Amino acid sequence: MQNNGSGKNWKEIREKVPRSSHSEWEIAPKRDPLSILRKQDKARIEKLIPIRYERMAVSPFTYFRGAAAVMAHDLAKTPVTGIHVQICGDAHIGNFGIFGSPEGTLLFDINDFDETIKGPWEWDLKRLAASIILGGESIGIGRKECLKYAFNAVQSYKDTMKETTKMNTLDLWYKKIKIDDIDIKKEKMRKKLDEVNAKARSRTSQKAMEKFTHIVNGERKFIENPPLIEHVFSDEDLNFVHNGMKSYRETLSSEKRLILNRFRVTDIVRKVVGIGSVGTPCFAVLLLGKDDNDPLIMQVKGASKSVFEPYLNTDAYINGGHRVVAGQRAIQAGSDIFLGWGKLNDKDFYVRQLWNMKGSIPMEEIREEGFDLYGQACGTALAYAHANTGNRFAISDYLGKSDTFAGAVADFAAKYADQTKKDHMQLQEAIENRLFE
Incomplete structure (x- = not known):
């Protein structure tokens, strides 16, 4: 028994x-x-x-x-x-x-x-x-x-x-x-x-680049589709993503950081996703490697408390982003290699690839x-x-x-x-x- x-x-x-x-x-x-x-x-x-x-x-x-x-x-x-x-x-x-x-x-x-x-x-x-x-x-x-x-x-x-x-x-x-x-x-x-x-x-970063970006004045940028995809950067928004990406890197293993360091951030947009997540801070970040045809497109998503937290006793997580990442790593069969989390200006977030051969x-x-x-x-x-x-x-x-x-x-x-x-x-x-x- x-x-x-x-x-x-x-x-x-x-x-x-x-x-x-x-x-x-x-x-x-x-x-x-x-x-x-x-x-x-x-x-x-x-x-x-x-x-x-x-x-x-x-x-x-x-x-x-x-x-x-x-x-x-x-x-x-x-x-x-x-x-x-x-x-x-x-x-x-x-x-x-x-x-x-x-x-x-x-x-x-x-x-x-x-x-x-x-x-x-x-x-x-x-x-x-x-x-x-x-x-x-x-x-x-x-x-x-x-x-x-x-x-x-x-x-x-x-x-x-x-x-x-x-x-x-x-x-x-x-x-x-x-x-x-x-x-x-x-x-x-x-x-x-x-x-x-x-x-x-x-559904890879290469295909996401072809669908969501174009060349503007010689630089690759996201295509806007307001209000679902748009460049909406106040100084606070821009710092949130740029500086947040720095803190996020520290949550990756050393070999993943080595790969990520070969890319540079070139553009950021706010992107509306899902149904339940509409209105939460969510950004798509375009990173490029050796040239304009070597993309990595990431999603930086705000993470607050779980809707179940008011009904449970839990203090095991550093912040909302850590909660999401720790949970995903624990229960998903094979997690995104770039899955990580961070905190900036009291805002919790997590990061993952926008497209990682995802399908429904x-x-x-x-x-x-x-x-x-x-x-x-x-x-x-x-x-x-x-x-x-x-x-x-x-x-x-x-x-x-x-x-x-x-x-x-x-x-x-x-x-x-x-x-x-x-x-x-x-x-x-x-x-x-x-x-x-």
Whole structure:
């Protein structure tokens, strides 16, 4: 019988927190999702805030993607076992995808870590399951099928977690989901994945240079696309990025600094990214090596507290950038070699390559079977991440052999999806009533 490190075995935990209890969802008194979202606006660039809400208002799923803080508030009141891992914090299906390992192998894994923190493993699974229902319905899949796919994703997590208990520690650490190893039997699905793979392989700094830059007066510069990409440099902005890049270098290993020192910063723009991140300080930095055709394009992104920090006791991180980088290095199968962090003028940030053979599988272009397979792959990736950073034996023992937990989480996801639709309508009404102007 395994122990979870807290002096309680899995039977004691099940008695206190039955697996069926994870279906519970009740609205807290005085719950106000708009106030939670508006509170985040205080740390965002004011002129970009309308873009955030415009993107969130498109559908319940896009609202869900931008409302991680709302779900953090809601999850904090749900049953948990007390077993903590390094959670992604924003484990919706849009935050999984393809990226290149340092060796150039295409891998499938979590690819967003802005909210990562040490916390309850259940929270990642519940956000994933709810996103499968909302994401599936957004592309026309019925509720019954979406419920099944959410259930299957959680079952995939359970089965993978069980497998990890049989693995040696180092074998688990080196375990990766290689795209070429995914068993896809249907020809149309394999063809679509091959297209996504080819596109991901083309997403390099060289291709980013061709897409985002041009030559102006003999110098390579970013192409502006206001307000999404623009040169907006006050002295403070310019110093933030230039000096911040210097402090960032100190967080890299000596051999990575040696490579980076062969590049020089030649241009910087502010770049709007994602849905949840719209309005946060984010810059694209153009560095050139031996000549104008030797690029390295980096993303410098502001990092504040995780949306889960108000509900957890944590002081393990030097700053927000360190939290993101430490979390990514702990749970992603193969991190960007230039991933690092820094602090300047009380602003926390982290740095990564803008394009590192990153790719995503467009939900609207895959059939129901493909969507199911995709959700299961997300569940597997989460299991590897949690197993590497927490007590995999305790989690597996708690989950057991039955489908009770998966059924409960799918029930929760259905309830939360319904609530998200109501929250989305509230946002739309607020926009129509010009409450965000």
